[in-house]
Amino acid sequence: MKTHLSAVLKEFTAPAAISVEEKQTEQPAGGQLLLAMSAAPINPADLNVLEGKYGELPELPAVVGNEGAGRVLAVGEGVEGFSVGDLVLPMQRGTWTQRMLVPAESAIRLPASIDEKQAAMLSVNPATALRLLRTVTELKEGDWVLQNAANSGVGRSVIQLSKILGFKTLSVVRREDAAVELRELGGDAVILEEDDLREAVKANCGKNRPKLGLNSVGGTSAVNLANGLANGGTLVTFGAMGRQPVKIPNAMLIFRDLRFTGFWLTRWVKGAPQAEKQALYQELAGYVCEGRLRQPVAGVYPLRELAKALDAAAAERRGGKVLLDLSEGIA
Numbered sequence: 001m002k003t004h005l006s007a008v009l010k011e012f013t014a015p016a017a018i019s020v021e022e023k024q025t026e027q028p029a030g031g032q033l034l035l036a037m038s039a040a041p042i043n044p045a046d047l048n049v050l051e052g053k054y055g056e057l058p059e060l061p062a063v064v065g066n067e068g069a070g071r072v073l074a075v076g077e078g079v080e081g082f083s084v085g086d087l088v089l090p091m092q093r094g095t096w097t098q099r100m101l102v103p104a105e106s107a108i109r110l111p112a113s114i115d116e117k118q119a120a121m122l123s124v125n126p127a128t129a130l131r132l133l134r135t136v137t138e139l140k141e142g143d144w145v146l147q148n149a150a151n152s153g154v155g156r157s158v159i160q161l162s163k164i165l166g167f168k169t170l171s172v173v174r175r176e177d178a179a180v181e182l183r184e185l186g187g188d189a190v191i192l193e194e195d196d197l198r199e200a201v202k203a204n205c206g207k208n209r210p211k212l213g214l215n216s217v218g219g220t221s222a223v224n225l226a227n228g229l230a231n232g233g234t235l236v237t238f239g240a241m242g243r244q245p246v247k248i249p250n251a252m253l254i255f256r257d258l259r260f261t262g263f264w265l266t267r268w269v270k271g272a273p274q275a276e277k278q279a280l281y282q283e284l285a286g287y288v289c290e291g292r293l294r295q296p297v298a299g300v301y302p303l304r305e306l307a308k309a310l311d312a313a314a315a316e317r318r319g320g321k322v323l324l325d326l327s328e329g330i331a
């Protein structure tokens with residue numbers, strides 16, 4: 001019987017009560033794919049899950065991890081459209097594992113030419129960025145978008161996708177080295193948290209004030225973004241990196257008619273038809289293959305070094321994503 005390694009969470013605590021365990025590898029049942037996982041990132045939401053502070057938690061013990069990419073190792077009876085060797089997005093939780101059984105009906109097949117590490121980071125952050133730009137409010141070419149924590153995976157995707165879609169970005173970060181990086185990436189305007197955002201809007205956007213603000217920090221940073229929006233504009237909150245609530249001044253609602261809303265990709269993944277998801281991920285994968293969309297990698301760790309990888313992922317001022325290499329030490 002073949003075995004593989006999986007990261008198993010036993011208890012919701014900080015620091016994480018998670019261990020790497022050897023498990024038996026099962027063959028796929030009808031309708032399933034067996035994946036040899038290539039890589040999986042550690043995202044802020046994963047760290048929240050380990051602590052038991054997330055919108056949806058697994059029953060424990062559980063193999064955790066919310067995204068990744070893997071190659072088809074075996075195809076269950078009745079499955080069509082997948083072949084051994086295809087690279088796929090599992091679209092299921094439990095990705096921090098070397099072998100994974102997934103229902104074929106929800107898996108997404110990727111183009112053969114895509115980089116495996118970029119593929120492993122495709123299903124959450126770039127998809128969030130594209131949905132935020134396309135579905136929260138109607139934007140036309142030349143419109144400006146405001147965002148904070150803009151050097152995050154989502155923020156970098158927002159900048160790159162805005163270039164493709166014809167929008168302009170005014171990005172806020174909390175350190176100068178990140179600002180320099182984002183200008184090089186194509187950010188139209190990049191400022192620091194302590195800079196005057198209203199002045200930056202005036203100087204860069206003129207009368208074409210931003211209709212959309214993307215907030216993943218909360219607290220003062222969120223209110224600053226709202227201050228920069230056009231009357232009637234929308235601030236969408238999709239993250240809470242600063243762990244402070246969004247306190248909305250009354251005047252923003254009464255006199256400026258600003259809209260405040262939230263976004264959770266999980267809601268879309270659960271509710272959208274498979275064809276819609278296929279289309280979105282084929283579009284994103286295409287941009288990756290063309291070299292127009294990429295996320296930097298701060299470090300790659302074998303699954304056996306999960307504790308080290310978790311420490312690296314929890315560190316601030318990271319230069320990109322921390323990835324788990326799930327292929328190491330397995331035949």
Ligand SMILES: NC(=O)c1ccc[n+]([C@@H]2O[C@H](COP(=O)([O-])OP(=O)(O)OC[C@H]3O[C@@H](n4cnc5c(N)ncnc54)[C@H](OP(=O)(O)O)[C@@H]3O)[C@@H](O)[C@H]2O)c1
Nearest residue numbers: 128149152153154216238239240241242263264265316317
């Ligand atoms: N709702 C959804 O569907 C959805 C989907 C995807 C992501 N998200 C959320 O979006 C956020 C970004 O995710 P990601 O994976 O793109 O992030 P990431 O690549 O891990 O980057 C984290 C970002 O947060 C900043 N940051 C960390 N601590 C902060 C603090 N205390 N105050 C202000 N900024 C802070 C970091 O700045 P430094 O580099 O300066 O440390 C960096 O810009 C997270 O909150 C995540 O949960 C939500």
